[in-house]
Amino acid sequence: VTSAKAFGKIIVLGEHAVVYGEPALAGALSAGCVVDVEKSEHGVPHLMLDTQVFKVSDADNGVCKAVRIAQEAAGIAASALDVTIRFDVPVGAGLGSSAAMSVALPRAMFARADKTLDDATLRELSNQIEKVFHGNPSGLDALLAMTGSLGLFTKKGGLTPIAAKQPVRVIIADTGVQRSTQTQVSNVAARRERLGRPVEQTIEAIGQLSRMGAEALQKGDLAKLGELMNTNQGLLSALSVSSAEIEHLVHVARKAGAIGAKLTGAGGGGCIIALAPPGDEEIVASALRKHSKTVLITNLGAP
Ligand code: MEV
Numbered sequence: 001v002t003s004a005k006a007f008g009k010i011i012v013l014g015e016h017a018v019v020y021g022e023p024a025l026a027g028a029l030s031a032g033c034v035v036d037v038e039k040s041e042h043g044v045p046h047l048m049l050d051t052q053v054f055k056v057s058d059a060d061n062g063v064c065k066a067v068r069i070a071q072e073a074a075g076i077a078a079s080a081l082d083v084t085i086r087f088d089v090p091v092g093a094g095l096g097s098s099a100a101m102s103v104a105l106p107r108a109m110f111a112r113a114d115k116t117l118d119d120a121t122l123r124e125l126s127n128q129i130e131k132v133f134h135g136n137p138s139g140l141d142a143l144l145a146m147t148g149s150l151g152l153f154t155k156k157g158g159l160t161p162i163a164a165k166q167p168v169r170v171i172i173a174d175t176g177v178q179r180s181t182q183t184q185v186s187n188v189a190a191r192r193e194r195l196g197r198p199v200e201q202t203i204e205a206i207g208q209l210s211r212m213g214a215e216a217l218q219k220g221d222l223a224k225l226g227e228l229m230n231t232n233q234g235l236l237s238a239l240s241v242s243s244a245e246i247e248h249l250v251h252v253a254r255k256a257g258a259i260g261a262k263l264t265g266a267g268g269g270g271c272i273i274a275l276a277p278p279g280d281e282e283i284v285a286s287a288l289r290k291h292s293k294t295v296l297i298t299n300l301g302a303p
Pocket of ligand 1: 011014015016017018019094096136137138139140141181185265266
């Protein structure tokens with residue numbers, strides 16, 4: 001068996017605005033996606049995705065398409081390989097599962113083919129795979145999936161790593177509502193098209209929050225970071241990417257003492273992140289567990 005992995009991610013500030021060139025503050029998660037590749041025992045190559053099984057040749061399945069892109073690039077399209085994809089982050093929930101897969105798949109196929117995979121090629125392949133699921137990816141998720149770091153990301157400049165003054169722990173809670181990043185991103189685009197300037201200004205304001213957040217993180221000013229997160233949640237709501245389930249978890253977290261709480265990722269469902277006063281993470285997490293099946297406490301920036 002040949003295995004490869006890639007990291008998931010959490011966006012602390014700046015999702016959606018990042019698609020329009022603004023910075024986002026984000027870090028990798030040590031959890032993510034693992035891909036195993038082995039010689040097929042079935043004659044027909046299979047793809048195992050959690051408990052589901054597909055034929056790799058399935059033309060309509062996005063994940064199968066992703067597998068084929070990686071295989072073709074590695075020059076092993078014709079060989080009979082079974083592929084197993086496992087996630088240890090919730091899927092379709094804003095934690096970068098598809099980007100982690102888009103990085104882990106080429107890594108696994110190139111390793112299987114005994115070929116080296118340089119960063120530029122991996123970025124290109126991962127972008128191609130991400131586009132199967134998401135019309136206009138900023139590249140943020142894929143870069144964090146590759147590097148596992150914490151920093152300020154822009155579409156043009158890539159990732160500028162940030163050294164946080166102290167390790168920062170965040171609480172993640174899943175609304176359990178799956179949504180499509182592609183739909184969320186195109187809804188924002190449509191609103192920007194319809195309303196123009198006010199939406200552009202909201203996007204710019206979000207970018208400003210990300211820059212201020214990077215500074216707060218460097219200084220270790222968590223109260224400020226929390227306030228920025230709460231403000232960002234308000235602006236994301238103005239972009240119409242929040243939801244009743246998200247708002248509910250955000251308010252549960254704040255009521256339990258979180259100094260900041262917001263959706264993370266594309267919104268419309270998926271996960272929220274909350275920042276607790278250091279040492280109080282478990283208090284906020286246990287309040288969230290009453291309303292969410294998946295609650296994790298994690299360090300910002302993997303591993
Ligand atoms: C999704 O994790 C983040 C978005 O900003 C989309 C993107 O950056 O490609 C919503």
